Amino acid sequence: MLYTYPIIECLSENKNDTEWYKELVRRNVIKFNKLIDRVRLCNNCSSAHIYFVDVCPNCKSIDIKRSRFLHCFTCGYVGKQEEFNKGYDLICPKCNTHLKHIGVDYDLPTAQYVCNNCGFVFDEPETIYRCMTCGEQGSPDKLKVQEFYTIKMTLFGYEWLLLEQKKIVFSILNESFKYVSLEYFQLILDWFIKLFRRNKNFSFGLLLIKFQNIEEVIEYYGISKSMEIYREIANRISEILRNTDVVCRDENYKLWIFLPATYKKGICKRIEEVVKNIQPDKEVKIRFHKKIKYSFELSDESDAENLMNELDTDND
Ligand SMILES: [Zn+2]
Ligand SMILES: [Zn+2]
Ligand SMILES: [Zn+2]
Incomplete structure (x- = not known):
């Protein structure tokens, strides 16, 4: 094309x-x-x-020649100049009149072509196209x-692509964590909240990590580099977790981590250090929000859903 x-x-x-x-x-x-x-x-x-070729308008043969034609005024005959040539003279082959003066005895009609196939005489040849690929031929129109x-x-396209890439980058976290569904996560959390109310030894922590600038990172580093960066972060965070910890991610690019048998604060700080160590040394850094709540901070009527809401709403 x-x-x-x-x-x-x-x-x-x-x-x-x-x-x-x-x-x-x-x-x-x-x-x-x-x-x-x-x-x-x-x-x-x-x-x-495609290419174009001139053909006879009557029989479509390509065997056409451009010739000089003469028109005898005496008998009206029109023919090729060769037919009139007799030495240096022009003699009409039909009526034998000696044609001396152009415009008086004869003239040159506009017909310029003759077909060697069918003998048709015409002013302009017809032009047809031929396709070099499939051999089709026909009228150029x-x-x-x-x-x-x-x-x-478009701007819409750009934003759409960015969103798709954001989903890809976030799904990278799948490789490092074993997830449970949100429903199951809330079920475990509810169960643990009840256990803790009965026996304070069942302490736990609930950690929320929100990656804040995935789009900015993709725009700056490109999709492949961004995948590398987040893959590394996920690997490092998963190394801190214990095999009893339960991870869940929701549709809003949030990572929920349930840490049973956790008494001491400190995991936030460790995550912060881990990410700080692998931050790219360019101007765009990975920004993420993290927040933890411990079982001893539970209010009396908290269940899993409002505990998660509490964590999610205060973004300090
Ligand atoms: Zn012809
Ligand atoms: Zn004549
Ligand atoms: Zn074709």
Whole structure:
């Protein structure tokens, strides 16, 4: 098609996957920007590798020749100049008149071509196209017209992509932690709250980690580097955890960690140190909010749900 989009070659199996990027345009992810060219494509196979050939308008043969024609005023005969040539003189082959003066005895008609196949005499040949790819031929007005534009990402597309990448980055945490579902997590927590109320030896901690600037990190470092950074952070945090700790993540990029048999404060500080040690030395740092509540801080009527809400709402 003469033009391709490198990014489509990269991401799609079909180099000329016009339907795919048109679909992305329809979804407002990308938009056409600047018109680059208008190309005519084969009606049959959409190839741009076509050429044009002149043919006889009567029998479509390509065996046509441009000739000089003469028109005898005496008898009206029109023929090729060769038929009139007699030495240096021009003699009409029909009526034998000696043609001396142009405009008086004869003239040159506009007909310029003759077909060697059918003998047809005509002013202008017909032009047809032929496709080098599939062999299709026909009238040029049957050709498909395709306009090529540069493509630009829309603001919507940009934000959509960022959100998708954020999901990918957050799912990296899957590799380091064994998760339980939110429902199950709350069930365990509720059960432990009841246990603790009966017996203060069943102490625990509930930790919330919120990664605050995943988008900013992706924009600055790119998706692969960002995945590396968060993978490392998740690995380090998982090393601090004990195998009795239970992890859960919700849809809002929050990491919940339930730490049974925890009395002492200090895990927040350790997490902070761990992340500080692997912070990239560039200007954009990993920012995250962490907050812990211990069982001894429980209010009388707290259950799992409002304990989690309490942790989530005060963002200091
Ligand atoms: Zn012909
Ligand atoms: Zn004549
Ligand atoms: Zn074709």
